[in-house]
Amino acid sequence: MATGNSGKITDWVNPNDKSGEFKRQTSVFRDFISREAGAQFPPEKGRYHLYVSYACPWAHRTMITRKLKGLEDIISFSSVHWHLGDKGWRFPTPDEEMPGENTIPDPLHKDFTHLRDIYFSNDPDYTGRFTVPVLFDKKTGRIVSNEKMDEQSAEIIRMLYYEFDDILPEQFKKLDLYPTAHRSEIDSSNEWIYNDVNNGVYKSGFATTQEAYEKAVTTLFSSLDKVEAHLAKQAGVSPFFFGETVTEADIRLFTTIIRFDPVYVQHFKCNVRDIRSGYPAIHRWVRNLYWDIPAFKETTDFEHIKKHYTKSHKQINPFSITPVGPVPDILPKDEEVRAVSAAK
Template sequence: MSKQWASSDGSFKRQVSKFQEIISADHPIFKPAKGRYWLYVSLACPWAHRTLITRALKGLTSVIGVSVVHWHLDTKGWRFLPADEGSLEKAKRENLYKSKVGGIRSTLSDKSSPEGDIPNDSARLFVDGTFDPNERAQRLSDLYYKADPEYNARFTVPVLWDTKLKTIVSNESAQIIRVLNSGVFDKFAGDETIGLDLVPSELESQIDEFNSWVYDNINNGVYKTGFAENAEIYEKEVVNVFQHLDKVEAILKQRYEVLKSRYQSLDEVLSRYFTVGEQLTEADVRLYTTIVRFDPVYVQHFKCNLNSIRDGYPFIHLWLRNLYWNYDAFRYTTDFDHIKLHYTRSHSRINPLGITPLGPSPDIRSLRD
């Protein structure tokens, strides 16, 4: 970890996003349109993963295209893969930009494969990453500098890009998913739209309250644990993560027991088994992207090893598997290869040898285990 990520006491500090505009019919500049906006993401990044799940749940894959950076984050930041005109035409012809993950094939696998012989500079198109068909950028930083030539912070994903004005609308994931959920693109979705509202007004305050402590103590908590630069801070942060996982476990246990008393079949229970209320909401999306990475990466790489989800948290584990196996928007945007390779190969300060562990096996267990 670079020292720019840590304060003087060795604790992790997350960067505040600079670009935070919205898209709406009333906005003077950024108005909704089909094909105008583009997502740049990393499949490894939990913050970018939120936007992919929301885009898929809202039926917006034909409305907003996607490009995926290479899983390896080097000293210059995120990079795209090069592509010739034939590759660009093939991607356009096969609508690869409009898939749930921009054409990356390994998302169709339920487990990661041994990748010890894959070098960090591997350039397998539609496996390690994709290209930028809009600006032909080589690096994500190229887009940041195009939007703001004086930009001087880290080049983070996700990025919501305006292809018309050639600028960044937002690089704040929480804001992007609210924009995607707002309904401003629904009329362009056609048959894809399912009328799902991830932040219904009657649950909004509960969702916001749940998100607030989950973000600080779990989503960001694993980073504060993994990037801690002294033992005292690490021990404080890792205990805090598990205290809040205990809190989620208690919430889901109570929900399960209430639902089980009402419905006879497990399928009926699972169709209502969520963190806030009895419908899928933004709270589930935001928690999922951390929990699905927990056993494959955070247990060993970030030293969050007081327990695992699969062995220590039966109700969170059931909730996780329900989302993964019963909702394509979760399953087909989760790429265990990108997740494991990114963390173990990019954080040389944490894992200097760059060896990627083979386990756990499987990356995610079946729903009926």
């Protein structure tokens, strides 16, 4: 079993680790839904549930994919409360008014108060972190996967790409989010985007030494410069990262970029530039996805996002004050920040 960084959930960097660097643990539940005959977890309508948090970029990808692939009637979902405390994620209580569709008490276990109850019901000796997303099998009560996502893999979202295709209508079956024609480009971009950007913001924000922070933030911004150059070339061709249609590359990058200005710039000190004034091509790309494709907008909840980071990470923000700006969380497609409009 993988262990967390230390005994305390809120210690994002092990206090004994002199490097001061944030190291994400590896997931331990690694089974797969598969349409192959005899599979332990076959694709079935109504059988699986996704436990997510609207705040978490990893979980957000599973929600986007579920909607894009038309799996809403096939896989149910619910979101935890945005606050992550000493016992990890908790479920809202029945009397709490929460933002975000399906931010509700655990719909499957009446007595469970925290996400960790699900981990312990599967493994009473579990010592790892209690992370979202969790793909849960209602039939056996097993956790199928808590998503291993790294530079090579994206296990839950890739299960959703194809394994349910036999029970999906044609329009969703043919939506290929990891098309063979672009697979090698997607794989090679995943490598640096995962390490430098998706995880780079966390490495910057959780660093406990100046050196670890500067190393992470410098790498983050040179990779964002690379993304900007790539998207500037794509601009005349397509609104997407690769090719003519939405792919995994868009999904994986979107969940970091949509959180960038509202949270990462100030909370994680990723403030060399922001997206809205410093990266015109990334800004155009993220707004096209958000405003034009419902699966992106409908799964984005800025209240969960802003409150989670700023009110859970007490070591970064001891008074839990959530900054008001930037306003708005995301600009409409035809508006720019004042300095950008003035320069036109």
